[in-house]
Amino acid sequence: MVTARVLQQQILHAVEALRAGELVAFPTETVYGLGANANNPEAVRKIFQVKGRPSTHPVIVHIDHPRYLQRWVREMPPEGKKLADAFWPGPLTIVAKRAPAVNDVITGGQDTVAIRVPNHPIAQQLLNAFGGGIAAPSANRYGRVSPTRAEHVREEFEDEVEIILDGGDCKVGLESTIVSCVGDVPYVLRPGSISLSQLRAVCPSIQVGPNPSAPRVPGTTARHYSPATPLNVVPSRRLEQVMNEFTSKGEKVAVLAQRPPATANPYMTWVNAGIRPDHYSRQLYANLRTLDKAGAKIILVEEVPEGEKWDAARDRLRRAASAENIVTYDQDIAAWVADFGEEGGPTR
Numbered sequence: 001m002v003t004a005r006v007l008q009q010q011i012l013h014a015v016e017a018l019r020a021g022e023l024v025a026f027p028t029e030t031v032y033g034l035g036a037n038a039n040n041p042e043a044v045r046k047i048f049q050v051k052g053r054p055s056t057h058p059v060i061v062h063i064d065h066p067r068y069l070q071r072w073v074r075e076m077p078p079e080g081k082k083l084a085d086a087f088w089p090g091p092l093t094i095v096a097k098r099a100p101a102v103n104d105v106i107t108g109g110q111d112t113v114a115i116r117v118p119n120h121p122i123a124q125q126l127l128n129a130f131g132g133g134i135a136a137p138s139a140n141r142y143g144r145v146s147p148t149r150a151e152h153v154r155e156e157f158e159d160e161v162e163i164i165l166d167g168g169d170c171k172v173g174l175e176s177t178i179v180s181c182v183g184d185v186p187y188v189l190r191p192g193s194i195s196l197s198q199l200r201a202v203c204p205s206i207q208v209g210p211n212p213s214a215p216r217v218p219g220t221t222a223r224h225y226s227p228a229t230p231l232n233v234v235p236s237r238r239l240e241q242v243m244n245e246f247t248s249k250g251e252k253v254a255v256l257a258q259r260p261p262a263t264a265n266p267y268m269t270w271v272n273a274g275i276r277p278d279h280y281s282r283q284l285y286a287n288l289r290t291l292d293k294a295g296a297k298i299i300l301v302e303e304v305p306e307g308e309k310w311d312a313a314r315d316r317l318r319r320a321a322s323a324e325n326i327v328t329y330d331q332d333i334a335a336w337v338a339d340f341g342e343e344g345g346p347t348r
Contacts, residue, residue: 002166007122010165015129017162023047025139025153026126027167028118030091030176030192031146031285032153033062033136034161035126038072041103044135048105050160053142058108058216059135060093060116060176064127072113072133074099079203080181086202089119091172091193095180095215106135112182112215122167137218138175145227145292145320148173148285173282174312178217179206189217191311193281224319225285227292229254231299231320234327239302242327243268245337246298254291257302269294277309284313288320298340 002010014024021043024035034051036043038061048055061072066084069076074097076084083094098106098113107113118124127134138146139153139161147153150166158164177192179199188196188208199206219225234242239255240262246253247267254269255261258280261270271287273280291299301317304310318326327336 007125007165010163011122011125011129014126014163014165018043018130018134021046022162023050023160024126025150025157025161025164026123026134026136027150027165027170028062028120028123029170030118030172030174031148031170032139032150033123033134034139034153034157035062035134035136037130038106038133038135041105044103044105047135047137050157051137051140051142053137055105056108056216057137057218058110058112058114059106059137060114060218061102061106061133061135062116062118062123062127063133064117064124066117068133069115070099072099072102072115073097077181079186079205080179082202083179083181083186083199084117087194087198088117089124090117091119091176092116093176093178093190093217095178095182095189095217097182108216110215112180114178114217116176120167120171122165126165143221143224143226145225145285145288146175148282152285152289169282169286171282173284173286174316175219177312178219180211180214180217182215183211183213187211187214189214190220191315193278193312195308195311197308219319222319225316226320227288227299229292229294229296229299231288231301231317232327233301233303233317233321235303235329238327238329238331238333239300241333242300242337245333246340249337251298252294252296254294254296254299255302256287256291256299258304259302269296277304277307277313280304281313284316 093116148170177194178190180187186206
Protein backbone atom coordinates (compact mmCIF):
# COMPACT_ATOMS: atom_id res chain seq x y z
CA MET A 1 0.00 0.00 0.00
CA VAL A 2 1.41 3.39 -1.00
CA THR A 3 1.82 5.78 1.92
CA ALA A 4 0.41 9.31 1.80
CA ARG A 5 3.93 10.74 1.57
CA VAL A 6 4.91 8.48 -1.34
CA LEU A 7 1.63 9.27 -3.10
CA GLN A 8 2.31 12.99 -2.80
CA GLN A 9 5.77 12.49 -4.30
CA GLN A 10 4.25 10.50 -7.15
CA ILE A 11 1.64 13.19 -7.80
CA LEU A 12 4.35 15.87 -7.91
CA HIS A 13 6.27 13.66 -10.35
CA ALA A 14 3.12 13.34 -12.48
CA VAL A 15 2.57 17.11 -12.42
CA GLU A 16 6.12 17.76 -13.62
CA ALA A 17 5.67 15.15 -16.34
CA LEU A 18 2.45 16.81 -17.54
CA ARG A 19 4.14 20.21 -17.60
CA ALA A 20 7.00 18.71 -19.62
CA GLY A 21 4.59 17.35 -22.23
CA GLU A 22 4.76 13.72 -21.12
CA LEU A 23 1.94 11.22 -20.57
CA VAL A 24 0.75 10.00 -17.19
CA ALA A 25 -1.81 7.35 -16.24
CA PHE A 26 -4.14 8.00 -13.33
CA PRO A 27 -7.23 6.44 -11.75
CA THR A 28 -10.75 7.80 -11.88
CA GLU A 29 -13.87 6.26 -10.42
CA THR A 30 -14.77 4.91 -13.89
CA VAL A 31 -11.56 3.62 -15.54
CA TYR A 32 -7.88 4.60 -15.61
CA GLY A 33 -7.07 7.51 -17.89
CA LEU A 34 -4.06 8.19 -20.12
CA GLY A 35 -3.49 11.88 -19.52
CA ALA A 36 -1.73 14.80 -21.15
CA ASN A 37 -1.73 18.55 -20.61
CA ALA A 38 -4.90 19.62 -22.42
CA ASN A 39 -3.29 22.98 -23.26
CA ASN A 40 -0.37 21.30 -25.05
CA PRO A 41 -1.49 20.00 -28.47
CA GLU A 42 1.75 18.11 -29.06
CA ALA A 43 1.39 16.31 -25.74
CA VAL A 44 -2.22 15.38 -26.54
CA ARG A 45 -1.11 14.02 -29.93
CA LYS A 46 1.13 11.58 -28.04
CA ILE A 47 -2.04 10.03 -26.58
CA PHE A 48 -3.29 9.27 -30.08
CA GLN A 49 0.08 7.87 -31.15
CA VAL A 50 0.47 5.63 -28.12
CA LYS A 51 -3.11 4.33 -28.20
CA GLY A 52 -3.35 4.02 -31.97
CA ARG A 53 -6.44 6.21 -31.75
CA PRO A 54 -7.92 7.93 -34.84
CA SER A 55 -7.38 11.69 -34.78
CA THR A 56 -11.08 12.30 -35.42
CA HIS A 57 -11.99 10.82 -32.04
CA PRO A 58 -12.31 13.56 -29.39
CA VAL A 59 -10.92 13.14 -25.90
CA ILE A 60 -12.45 14.16 -22.57
CA VAL A 61 -10.94 17.09 -20.68
CA HIS A 62 -10.84 16.47 -16.93
CA ILE A 63 -10.95 19.42 -14.53
CA ASP A 64 -11.11 19.47 -10.75
CA HIS A 65 -13.95 21.97 -10.31
CA PRO A 66 -16.78 23.44 -12.42
CA ARG A 67 -15.44 26.95 -11.78
CA TYR A 68 -12.85 26.25 -14.50
CA LEU A 69 -15.47 25.50 -17.15
CA GLN A 70 -15.09 28.90 -18.81
CA ARG A 71 -11.57 27.93 -19.90
CA TRP A 72 -13.01 25.14 -22.04
CA VAL A 73 -16.69 25.83 -22.70
CA ARG A 74 -18.05 28.76 -24.69
CA GLU A 75 -21.55 28.35 -23.37
CA MET A 76 -23.19 25.92 -20.99
CA PRO A 77 -26.98 25.81 -21.35
CA PRO A 78 -29.21 25.69 -18.26
CA GLU A 79 -29.73 21.93 -18.63
CA GLY A 80 -25.98 21.35 -18.60
CA LYS A 81 -25.60 23.47 -15.47
CA LYS A 82 -28.31 21.48 -13.71
CA LEU A 83 -26.64 18.20 -14.62
CA ALA A 84 -23.24 19.46 -13.51
CA ASP A 85 -24.65 20.65 -10.19
CA ALA A 86 -26.31 17.28 -9.62
CA PHE A 87 -23.60 14.86 -10.73
CA TRP A 88 -20.19 16.56 -10.49
CA PRO A 89 -17.82 15.42 -9.28
CA GLY A 90 -18.85 12.06 -10.68
CA PRO A 91 -19.11 9.72 -13.67
CA LEU A 92 -20.84 12.20 -16.01
CA THR A 93 -19.29 13.79 -19.11
CA ILE A 94 -21.03 16.84 -20.57
CA VAL A 95 -20.55 17.88 -24.20
CA ALA A 96 -20.93 21.61 -24.87
CA LYS A 97 -19.80 24.28 -27.32
CA ARG A 98 -16.04 24.67 -27.00
CA ALA A 99 -14.23 27.84 -26.01
CA PRO A 100 -12.24 29.53 -28.82
CA ALA A 101 -8.84 28.53 -27.41
CA VAL A 102 -9.58 24.78 -27.33
CA ASN A 103 -7.44 23.01 -29.91
CA ASP A 104 -8.86 20.75 -32.63
CA VAL A 105 -6.76 17.85 -31.36
CA ILE A 106 -8.96 17.79 -28.23
CA THR A 107 -12.27 17.96 -30.10
CA GLY A 108 -11.54 15.85 -33.16
CA GLY A 109 -12.08 18.98 -35.24
CA GLN A 110 -15.59 19.59 -33.91
CA ASP A 111 -17.06 22.73 -32.38
CA THR A 112 -17.78 20.87 -29.15
CA VAL A 113 -15.74 19.75 -26.16
CA ALA A 114 -16.34 16.93 -23.66
CA ILE A 115 -15.76 17.85 -19.99
CA ARG A 116 -15.78 15.87 -16.77
CA VAL A 117 -15.03 16.47 -13.08
CA PRO A 118 -13.92 13.05 -11.79
CA ASN A 119 -14.78 11.82 -8.32
CA HIS A 120 -11.59 10.02 -7.33
CA PRO A 121 -9.26 11.35 -4.63
CA ILE A 122 -6.08 10.75 -6.65
CA ALA A 123 -7.54 12.28 -9.80
CA GLN A 124 -8.68 15.28 -7.75
CA GLN A 125 -5.27 15.67 -6.12
CA LEU A 126 -3.52 15.44 -9.47
CA LEU A 127 -5.81 17.96 -11.15
CA ASN A 128 -5.59 20.35 -8.22
CA ALA A 129 -1.79 20.17 -8.08
CA PHE A 130 -1.51 20.53 -11.86
CA GLY A 131 -3.83 23.51 -11.97
CA GLY A 132 -5.18 22.85 -15.44
CA GLY A 133 -7.16 20.51 -17.62
CA ILE A 134 -5.96 16.99 -18.37
CA ALA A 135 -7.04 15.39 -21.64
CA ALA A 136 -7.51 11.70 -20.96
CA PRO A 137 -9.17 8.81 -22.76
CA SER A 138 -8.97 5.36 -21.21
CA ALA A 139 -5.42 4.02 -20.75
CA ASN A 140 -5.57 1.13 -23.21
CA ARG A 141 -4.88 0.43 -26.88
CA TYR A 142 -7.61 1.84 -29.07
CA GLY A 143 -10.68 -0.39 -29.27
CA ARG A 144 -9.47 -2.79 -26.59
CA VAL A 145 -10.71 -3.52 -23.06
CA SER A 146 -10.50 -0.52 -20.75
CA PRO A 147 -8.27 -0.68 -17.62
CA THR A 148 -9.74 -0.69 -14.13
CA ARG A 149 -6.49 -1.49 -12.28
CA ALA A 150 -3.00 -0.05 -12.48
CA GLU A 151 -1.69 -3.46 -13.50
CA HIS A 152 -3.88 -3.32 -16.62
CA VAL A 153 -2.16 -0.08 -17.63
CA ARG A 154 1.27 -1.57 -16.97
CA GLU A 155 0.47 -4.51 -19.23
CA GLU A 156 -0.12 -2.15 -22.14
CA PHE A 157 1.88 1.03 -21.56
CA GLU A 158 4.51 0.60 -18.85
CA ASP A 159 7.38 1.82 -21.07
CA GLU A 160 5.33 4.52 -22.82
CA VAL A 161 4.10 6.65 -19.93
CA GLU A 162 6.17 8.63 -17.46
CA ILE A 163 4.29 7.41 -14.39
CA ILE A 164 1.28 5.30 -13.48
CA LEU A 165 -0.55 6.44 -10.36
CA ASP A 166 -2.02 3.43 -8.58
CA GLY A 167 -5.42 4.07 -7.01
CA GLY A 168 -6.53 0.47 -6.69
CA ASP A 169 -9.61 -0.91 -8.41
CA CYS A 170 -11.96 1.62 -9.99
CA LYS A 171 -15.22 1.88 -8.03
CA VAL A 172 -17.56 2.17 -11.03
CA GLY A 173 -15.60 0.17 -13.61
CA LEU A 174 -17.36 1.43 -16.77
CA GLU A 175 -16.79 4.67 -18.63
CA SER A 176 -18.81 7.77 -17.78
CA THR A 177 -22.30 8.57 -18.97
CA ILE A 178 -22.01 11.13 -21.80
CA VAL A 179 -24.71 13.75 -22.31
CA SER A 180 -24.68 16.25 -25.19
CA CYS A 181 -25.97 19.72 -24.30
CA VAL A 182 -25.52 21.37 -27.69
CA GLY A 183 -28.89 20.79 -29.37
CA ASP A 184 -32.46 21.78 -28.64
CA VAL A 185 -32.65 19.10 -25.95
CA PRO A 186 -29.94 17.19 -24.06
CA TYR A 187 -29.11 13.75 -25.44
CA VAL A 188 -27.55 10.70 -23.81
CA LEU A 189 -24.78 9.64 -26.21
CA ARG A 190 -23.21 6.89 -24.08
CA PRO A 191 -24.83 5.07 -21.15
CA GLY A 192 -22.96 4.78 -17.89
CA SER A 193 -23.58 4.26 -14.20
CA ILE A 194 -25.79 7.37 -14.02
CA SER A 195 -29.07 6.03 -15.35
CA LEU A 196 -31.62 7.70 -17.60
CA SER A 197 -34.06 7.88 -14.68
CA GLN A 198 -31.49 9.72 -12.57
CA LEU A 199 -30.77 12.12 -15.42
CA ARG A 200 -34.46 12.80 -16.06
CA ALA A 201 -35.05 13.48 -12.37
CA VAL A 202 -32.79 16.50 -12.86
CA CYS A 203 -33.50 17.28 -16.51
CA PRO A 204 -36.88 15.83 -17.66
CA SER A 205 -36.34 16.83 -21.32
CA ILE A 206 -33.29 14.59 -21.80
CA GLN A 207 -33.54 12.14 -24.69
CA VAL A 208 -31.88 8.86 -25.63
CA GLY A 209 -31.60 6.90 -28.86
CA PRO A 210 -30.11 7.37 -32.33
CA ASN A 211 -29.24 10.97 -33.09
CA PRO A 212 -27.43 11.47 -36.41
CA SER A 213 -26.75 15.14 -35.66
CA ALA A 214 -25.03 14.44 -32.33
CA PRO A 215 -21.32 15.22 -31.99
CA ARG A 216 -18.80 12.38 -32.06
CA VAL A 217 -17.88 11.20 -28.57
CA PRO A 218 -15.54 8.55 -27.16
CA GLY A 219 -16.43 4.86 -27.02
CA THR A 220 -19.40 4.84 -29.37
CA THR A 221 -17.99 3.13 -32.45
CA ALA A 222 -19.67 -0.11 -33.50
CA ARG A 223 -16.65 -2.17 -32.42
CA HIS A 224 -14.98 -1.18 -29.16
CA TYR A 225 -13.97 -2.51 -25.71
CA SER A 226 -12.90 -5.77 -27.37
CA PRO A 227 -10.54 -8.42 -25.99
CA ALA A 228 -8.10 -10.08 -28.40
CA THR A 229 -10.07 -13.34 -28.15
CA PRO A 230 -13.30 -13.19 -30.20
CA LEU A 231 -16.21 -12.36 -27.89
CA ASN A 232 -19.77 -13.50 -28.46
CA VAL A 233 -22.96 -12.64 -26.56
CA VAL A 234 -25.27 -15.63 -26.06
CA PRO A 235 -28.85 -15.88 -24.70
CA SER A 236 -28.86 -17.36 -21.21
CA ARG A 237 -30.81 -20.51 -22.09
CA ARG A 238 -28.44 -21.30 -24.97
CA LEU A 239 -25.16 -20.70 -23.16
CA GLU A 240 -24.35 -24.30 -22.25
CA GLN A 241 -25.48 -25.49 -25.68
CA VAL A 242 -23.04 -23.21 -27.46
CA MET A 243 -20.25 -24.03 -25.01
CA ASN A 244 -20.79 -27.79 -25.35
CA GLU A 245 -20.79 -27.54 -29.14
CA PHE A 246 -17.30 -26.02 -29.02
CA THR A 247 -15.86 -28.20 -26.26
CA SER A 248 -17.13 -31.41 -27.87
CA LYS A 249 -14.64 -30.63 -30.63
CA GLY A 250 -11.83 -30.18 -28.10
CA GLU A 251 -11.92 -26.38 -28.34
CA LYS A 252 -11.19 -24.33 -25.21
CA VAL A 253 -13.96 -21.92 -24.27
CA ALA A 254 -13.98 -19.02 -21.80
CA VAL A 255 -17.36 -18.06 -20.31
CA LEU A 256 -18.61 -14.96 -18.47
CA ALA A 257 -21.93 -15.84 -16.86
CA GLN A 258 -24.22 -14.77 -14.03
CA ARG A 259 -24.41 -18.23 -12.50
CA PRO A 260 -22.20 -21.26 -11.87
CA PRO A 261 -21.87 -23.84 -14.68
CA ALA A 262 -24.35 -26.72 -14.74
CA THR A 263 -21.56 -29.28 -15.13
CA ALA A 264 -17.78 -29.31 -15.03
CA ASN A 265 -15.92 -29.30 -18.32
CA PRO A 266 -12.13 -29.69 -18.73
CA TYR A 267 -12.11 -27.38 -21.78
CA MET A 268 -13.96 -24.57 -20.00
CA THR A 269 -12.85 -21.48 -18.06
CA TRP A 270 -15.97 -20.10 -16.35
CA VAL A 271 -16.36 -16.84 -14.41
CA ASN A 272 -19.56 -16.39 -12.38
CA ALA A 273 -19.99 -12.60 -12.29
CA GLY A 274 -23.22 -12.68 -10.28
CA ILE A 275 -26.57 -10.96 -10.71
CA ARG A 276 -25.92 -7.54 -9.14
CA PRO A 277 -25.56 -4.99 -11.95
CA ASP A 278 -23.22 -2.69 -9.99
CA HIS A 279 -20.85 -5.51 -9.05
CA TYR A 280 -21.05 -7.04 -12.53
CA SER A 281 -20.19 -3.72 -14.16
CA ARG A 282 -17.39 -2.95 -11.71
CA GLN A 283 -15.67 -6.25 -12.49
CA LEU A 284 -16.59 -6.53 -16.18
CA TYR A 285 -13.32 -5.37 -17.73
CA ALA A 286 -11.15 -7.20 -15.19
CA ASN A 287 -13.12 -10.39 -15.92
CA LEU A 288 -12.77 -9.94 -19.68
CA ARG A 289 -9.02 -9.48 -19.30
CA THR A 290 -8.83 -12.66 -17.21
CA LEU A 291 -10.78 -14.64 -19.79
CA ASP A 292 -8.70 -13.17 -22.60
CA LYS A 293 -5.65 -14.87 -21.07
CA ALA A 294 -7.31 -18.28 -20.84
CA GLY A 295 -6.04 -19.47 -24.21
CA ALA A 296 -9.59 -20.05 -25.43
CA LYS A 297 -10.85 -20.07 -29.00
CA ILE A 298 -13.80 -17.92 -28.01
CA ILE A 299 -15.25 -15.94 -25.08
CA LEU A 300 -18.96 -16.58 -24.55
CA VAL A 301 -20.81 -13.94 -22.51
CA GLU A 302 -24.25 -14.67 -21.12
CA GLU A 303 -26.63 -11.95 -22.28
CA VAL A 304 -27.36 -9.54 -19.41
CA PRO A 305 -30.96 -8.77 -18.36
CA GLU A 306 -33.07 -5.95 -19.70
CA GLY A 307 -33.51 -2.78 -17.63
CA GLU A 308 -31.65 0.48 -17.27
CA LYS A 309 -29.39 -0.79 -14.48
CA TRP A 310 -27.83 -3.05 -17.11
CA ASP A 311 -27.80 -0.53 -19.97
CA ALA A 312 -24.12 0.41 -19.67
CA ALA A 313 -22.86 -3.17 -19.38
CA ARG A 314 -25.10 -4.25 -22.26
CA ASP A 315 -23.78 -1.41 -24.42
CA ARG A 316 -20.13 -2.34 -23.74
CA LEU A 317 -20.71 -6.03 -24.41
CA ARG A 318 -22.54 -5.44 -27.68
CA ARG A 319 -19.70 -3.23 -28.90
CA ALA A 320 -17.09 -5.72 -27.67
CA ALA A 321 -18.80 -8.44 -29.70
CA SER A 322 -20.08 -6.38 -32.64
CA ALA A 323 -23.47 -7.25 -34.11
CA GLU A 324 -22.36 -10.24 -36.17
CA ASN A 325 -21.05 -12.01 -33.06
CA ILE A 326 -24.30 -11.95 -31.09
CA VAL A 327 -26.05 -15.32 -31.03
CA THR A 328 -29.83 -15.14 -31.48
CA TYR A 329 -32.55 -17.23 -29.84
CA ASP A 330 -33.38 -19.06 -33.07
CA GLN A 331 -29.80 -19.60 -34.25
CA ASP A 332 -28.79 -23.02 -35.59
CA ILE A 333 -26.00 -23.50 -33.03
CA ALA A 334 -24.30 -26.45 -34.70
CA ALA A 335 -24.15 -24.61 -38.02
CA TRP A 336 -22.98 -21.40 -36.34
CA VAL A 337 -20.14 -23.18 -34.52
CA ALA A 338 -19.17 -25.06 -37.67
CA ASP A 339 -19.01 -21.71 -39.45
CA PHE A 340 -16.72 -20.29 -36.79
CA GLY A 341 -13.64 -20.06 -39.01
CA GLU A 342 -9.94 -20.10 -38.33
CA GLU A 343 -9.89 -16.30 -38.31
CA GLY A 344 -11.86 -16.26 -35.09
CA GLY A 345 -15.43 -15.60 -36.13
CA PRO A 346 -18.35 -16.77 -38.23
CA THR A 347 -18.07 -16.22 -41.97
CA ARG A 348 -19.27 -12.71 -42.66
